[in-house]
Amino acid sequence: MLDLLWSGLVNVAQWKYLLPLFAGTFIGVIGGSLPGVTITMTVIVVLPFTYGLDPLAGLAAMTGVYVGGSTGGLIACCLLGIPGSPASIATTFDGFPMARNGEPGRAIWLGVWASVWGGLLGALFLVFLTGPLAAIALEFGPWEYFSLFVLAMAMVAGLAEASLLKGLISTAIGLLITVIGHDPIGSVPRFTFGSGFIGGGFPFLPVLIGIFAFAQIMTDLEKLNLPGGQATPSLAGIKLERFSHLKVNLEIFRQPFQLAWATIVGLIIGILPAIGGSASSVMAYDQAKKFSKTPERFGKGHPEGIIASEASNNANVSGSLMTIMAFGIPGDAVTAVMLGAMTIHGIQSGPLFISQNPDIAYGIYAAYILAHPCMLLICLALMPLMLRVTSVRMAVLAPVVLVLCIVGAYALNNTMQSVYVLLLFGVVGYGLVKLGFPLAPLILGLILGDQIEINLVRAIMTDANPWLFLTRPISGGLLLAAAGSVALAVWQHLRHQNRVAEETPDF
Amino acid sequence: MARMSVKMAGAAALISVLGALSAPAMAQYPDRPVKMIVPWAAGGDTDNIFRPFAVELQKHIGQPVVIANVGGASGTTGAREAKAAAADGYTLYAVHDYIHLTFYAGISDVKYSDFEPICLVAATPSVLTASSKTPWKNWAELAEDAKKRPGEITVGATLGSTSHIFPAMIEKAANLKFKFVSYDGLAPRMNALLGGHINLTDSNLTQKGKVEAGLLRYIAIASEKRDPESPDVPTLKELGMNIVYEVARGVMVPKGTPAPVRAKLEEGCAKAVKEPSFAQAMKLQGTRVAYLNATDYAKFLAKIDGENKVVMTDLGLIKK
Known part of the structure; x- marks a missing residue:
C-alpha cells in the first residue's frame, strides 16, 4: 500500500498532473474566498476543461479545487466577517473578532495552518482506512441520520452565547425557514400563501449570505458616523501585525487532542453523505468549546475556535472522498461532479475501483495530499494582497462586497429568486442582530431542518415502529450523546454564570 | 444641430452595419455558440449523456454547444428557463420523461408541448x-x-x-x-x-x-431484449410482464423556433448520434443510442405523455 502511495505521489509530481492540480487549487482558493461562489460552482467551471485532459489530470484539478475551496472560505470569514463558503461558517465566530482585535494575519494563518494539518491528518485516514471507515456510511439508515441531527441540534445549547432562550428561539427560526416552500418528500406547498416567490422556498446559500453579509455590513456601516468612526467598525486602519508562522504552528500543536478531534469530527461528517462541510465546521466548533479549558473565550477571537473549524472542514473533504473511492457513491455535489468526470472517461466506479484502477485511485490520494502544500504556497503568495483589504475604506469595501454577494446568489441558479431571498434575509438578519439573537444556532437549524424532516419521514415510511430510534445501537447511542451534550452545556452555562456573578463586585 | 446630425449619421451607419451583419446571419444559423440547458446537476446521468452528445453535435453544426446545468425543483427550474428562452435556436433543452410526470404531478406548469421536438437521442433501460x-x-x-x-x-x-x-x-x-x-x-x-x-x-x-x-x-x-453488456439479467418481458421502461432523453427547442433552424439542428443531431465515439460513451452509461427524427419524436412524445397520464392516474398521483 505504501509503495502504491509512493508511486502515486511520484506520478502526480509530474508537471502534467502538478500543473492542473496547482491551477485547480488556485481557482479553488479564489472561488472559496468569494462569498456566494460555492465550491460546487467552482468545480463545475473547471469540469469542461478536464474532458480534454488525461483523466487523472482532470481529477487532480478537481481535487485541488475542493481542497483550495475549503481553505479559501476562511479569508472572507476573518477579514469581512462573512463566510466565503458555507463550509467555513464557524471560522467567522472567532476569526473575525480576532482580526478586529488587531491580529488579522494571525487569524488567517491559524486557519490556513489548521487546514493544512487537518487535511493531512485526514489524508492518513483516507489512505489507510478508507475501507472500514466508508463502511460506516452504509450502517447509517434514516434512524441513525435522524439521531445524528438531533445530536447536532443539541449542540445549539453550546452555541448560544449569552441567553439560552434567545439561542433556542434562533434555532427555531432556522428550522421554520426550512419548512417554508414545497416540502422535500411529497412536494406539497407549505406556508406559501399561493405566492410563487415563497413557493420556491428559501434556499440555504442566499439565506446564509443574506443573514451574514447584510447583518455584518449594515451594523458596520451604522458605526461609520459615530465618533471614532472608521477604526472601530471595520478593520481599516489596523496596522498589519508582525506574526510568525512558527508561533502559529506552536499554537495549533499546543493542543494536539483538539486538532485530532476536530479532524475526526470533520472526517465522519464527510463520510456521511448529504451533510456537508457547513455542519462539520459548526459541530467541530461546538466540540472544541465543550472540551476547552476556556470555553468563555470562544466567540471573542479564541484561536481554538478557528483551529477546530478549519481543521474539520478540510478533513471533511477527505471523508467525502472516501465514499466515492470505496463505493462510487458521491457524498456531496463536488464528488458527484468528480464521479461524472470518471464515468465520461470510462472509469468504472464502485467497490472494485481501487483494485481495478490503482493508478487513478492512488493518484487521487496523492493529488489530495499534494494539494495541501500547493494551497499553502498559494496562500503565502496571496495573503499579503488579501490582507490589503483591511486598508480599504468601508465606504468602498461595503458596496463591492454586497454586489459580489448578489452576483453570487444570482449565479447559484441563474434566477432572480435567489437575489430576492438574499435581500429579504439581509433584513431579517439585521433585525435579529439588533435584537441580540445569536446567528449561529439559526444557521444550524437551517442546515439541518430539511435533513431531519426527510430522515424522520423515511424512517417512519420504512418501519412505523418508533422504538427503532432507541433500539438500533448507533441511533440509540447518538440520542444518548445528545442528552449528554445538553446536560454538559447547561452545566457549563451555569458554572460560567456563577463565575461571572462571583467576579462582579457589588456596587 | 451639427452635433445632432453627426450622431444621427453615426446611428444610421451603425444600424446599417448591424443590418448587414444580421442579414446573412439569419441565413447561416448558427453564427454563435449554442446553449444547451441540462435541467440537472453536473455529473448526473442526464449530464453524463448530453455532454458527450454536445461534443458530437458541435462538430456538425459548426458552433460550440455549451452545457448549462440549471438544476433544482425536480428539473422544473431548467424547464421553465428553457420555455422562457428566445425561440431562435440558440437555446436547446435536454429533456427526459420527467417533463410529463412533473406536469401531471402538479409540480410544474411546463408541458412537453411548450417545445418543438428536434430529436430523440438515447434511451436508458430501467x-x-x-x-x-x-x-x-x-x-x-x-x-x-x-x-x-x-x-x-x-x-x-x-x-x-x-x-x-x-x-x-x-x-x-x-x-x-x-x-x-x-x-x-x-x-x-x-x-x-x-x-x-x-x-x-x-x-x-x-x-x-x-x-x-x-x-x-x-x-x-425493462428493455425489449437482454443487454449484451449484462447478458445474465433477464428482461421483464421474459418474466411474463409486458413492461418496457426506458428513460428516453432527447433535445427540444422553445415553441416558435423557425423551421430552417430546426431542420439544421435535426440534421446535426442525426449525424451526431451516428458517431462511433458517441456510441462508446453511451455504452459506458448503460444506455442505447435511440435516434428518432423530429416527426417521429413528436409522435413518441405524444404517446409517452398519454401513457404517463394513465400510469399517474392509476397510481393516484395525478393532480392535473
Missing part, C-alpha cells in the same frame, strides 16, 4: 435492483416473498418521478404491494440499498461495478 442483504436471487423468489408479505418490501424512489413509476408498474403487473420510501436521486438510493435500509430500487446499468462486487443484485431489466 433495472429493478435488489440489496445483497435480501435473500432473493431472482425474480421468482422475490415475487413469492412479496406475495407472502404484502406492503412490507421497501422500495426507495423519488416520489412522483421515473424511479417511482417503474416499480409501481411492476407492482401492478405482478399484482404485488410494495412499500415506497422517499429517496431523491440515485446516489442516496444506492447508499441505502448497499446498507440494506431499503430492499429494492430502480437503477440502471451504470451501477454494474457494484453488482460485480456482489453488493447489489440486478433482478430484471
Whole structure:
C-alpha cells in the first residue's frame, strides 16, 4: 500500500498532473474566498476543461479545487466577517473578532495552518482506512441520520452565547425557514400563501449570505458616523501585525487532542453523505468549546475556535472522498461532479475501483495530499494582497462586497429568486442582530431542518415502529450523546454564570 | 444641430452595419455558440449523456454547444428557463420523461408541448435492483416473498418521478404491494440499498461495478431484449410482464423556433448520434443510442405523455 502511495505521489509530481492540480487549487482558493461562489460552482467551471485532459489530470484539478475551496472560505470569514463558503461558517465566530482585535494575519494563518494539518491528518485516514471507515456510511439508515441531527441540534445549547432562550428561539427560526416552500418528500406547498416567490422556498446559500453579509455590513456601516468612526467598525486602519508562522504552528500543536478531534469530527461528517462541510465546521466548533479549558473565550477571537473549524472542514473533504473511492457513491455535489468526470472517461466506479484502477485511485490520494502544500504556497503568495483589504475604506469595501454577494446568489441558479431571498434575509438578519439573537444556532437549524424532516419521514415510511430510534445501537447511542451534550452545556452555562456573578463586585 | 446630425449619421451607419451583419446571419444559423440547458446537476446521468452528445453535435453544426446545468425543483427550474428562452435556436433543452410526470404531478406548469421536438437521442433501460442483504436471487423468489408479505418490501424512489413509476408498474403487473420510501436521486438510493435500509430500487446499468462486487443484485431489466453488456439479467418481458421502461432523453427547442433552424439542428443531431465515439460513451452509461427524427419524436412524445397520464392516474398521483 505504501509503495502504491509512493508511486502515486511520484506520478502526480509530474508537471502534467502538478500543473492542473496547482491551477485547480488556485481557482479553488479564489472561488472559496468569494462569498456566494460555492465550491460546487467552482468545480463545475473547471469540469469542461478536464474532458480534454488525461483523466487523472482532470481529477487532480478537481481535487485541488475542493481542497483550495475549503481553505479559501476562511479569508472572507476573518477579514469581512462573512463566510466565503458555507463550509467555513464557524471560522467567522472567532476569526473575525480576532482580526478586529488587531491580529488579522494571525487569524488567517491559524486557519490556513489548521487546514493544512487537518487535511493531512485526514489524508492518513483516507489512505489507510478508507475501507472500514466508508463502511460506516452504509450502517447509517434514516434512524441513525435522524439521531445524528438531533445530536447536532443539541449542540445549539453550546452555541448560544449569552441567553439560552434567545439561542433556542434562533434555532427555531432556522428550522421554520426550512419548512417554508414545497416540502422535500411529497412536494406539497407549505406556508406559501399561493405566492410563487415563497413557493420556491428559501434556499440555504442566499439565506446564509443574506443573514451574514447584510447583518455584518449594515451594523458596520451604522458605526461609520459615530465618533471614532472608521477604526472601530471595520478593520481599516489596523496596522498589519508582525506574526510568525512558527508561533502559529506552536499554537495549533499546543493542543494536539483538539486538532485530532476536530479532524475526526470533520472526517465522519464527510463520510456521511448529504451533510456537508457547513455542519462539520459548526459541530467541530461546538466540540472544541465543550472540551476547552476556556470555553468563555470562544466567540471573542479564541484561536481554538478557528483551529477546530478549519481543521474539520478540510478533513471533511477527505471523508467525502472516501465514499466515492470505496463505493462510487458521491457524498456531496463536488464528488458527484468528480464521479461524472470518471464515468465520461470510462472509469468504472464502485467497490472494485481501487483494485481495478490503482493508478487513478492512488493518484487521487496523492493529488489530495499534494494539494495541501500547493494551497499553502498559494496562500503565502496571496495573503499579503488579501490582507490589503483591511486598508480599504468601508465606504468602498461595503458596496463591492454586497454586489459580489448578489452576483453570487444570482449565479447559484441563474434566477432572480435567489437575489430576492438574499435581500429579504439581509433584513431579517439585521433585525435579529439588533435584537441580540445569536446567528449561529439559526444557521444550524437551517442546515439541518430539511435533513431531519426527510430522515424522520423515511424512517417512519420504512418501519412505523418508533422504538427503532432507541433500539438500533448507533441511533440509540447518538440520542444518548445528545442528552449528554445538553446536560454538559447547561452545566457549563451555569458554572460560567456563577463565575461571572462571583467576579462582579457589588456596587 | 451639427452635433445632432453627426450622431444621427453615426446611428444610421451603425444600424446599417448591424443590418448587414444580421442579414446573412439569419441565413447561416448558427453564427454563435449554442446553449444547451441540462435541467440537472453536473455529473448526473442526464449530464453524463448530453455532454458527450454536445461534443458530437458541435462538430456538425459548426458552433460550440455549451452545457448549462440549471438544476433544482425536480428539473422544473431548467424547464421553465428553457420555455422562457428566445425561440431562435440558440437555446436547446435536454429533456427526459420527467417533463410529463412533473406536469401531471402538479409540480410544474411546463408541458412537453411548450417545445418543438428536434430529436430523440438515447434511451436508458430501467433495472429493478435488489440489496445483497435480501435473500432473493431472482425474480421468482422475490415475487413469492412479496406475495407472502404484502406492503412490507421497501422500495426507495423519488416520489412522483421515473424511479417511482417503474416499480409501481411492476407492482401492478405482478399484482404485488410494495412499500415506497422517499429517496431523491440515485446516489442516496444506492447508499441505502448497499446498507440494506431499503430492499429494492430502480437503477440502471451504470451501477454494474457494484453488482460485480456482489453488493447489489440486478433482478430484471425493462428493455425489449437482454443487454449484451449484462447478458445474465433477464428482461421483464421474459418474466411474463409486458413492461418496457426506458428513460428516453432527447433535445427540444422553445415553441416558435423557425423551421430552417430546426431542420439544421435535426440534421446535426442525426449525424451526431451516428458517431462511433458517441456510441462508446453511451455504452459506458448503460444506455442505447435511440435516434428518432423530429416527426417521429413528436409522435413518441405524444404517446409517452398519454401513457404517463394513465400510469399517474392509476397510481393516484395525478393532480392535473
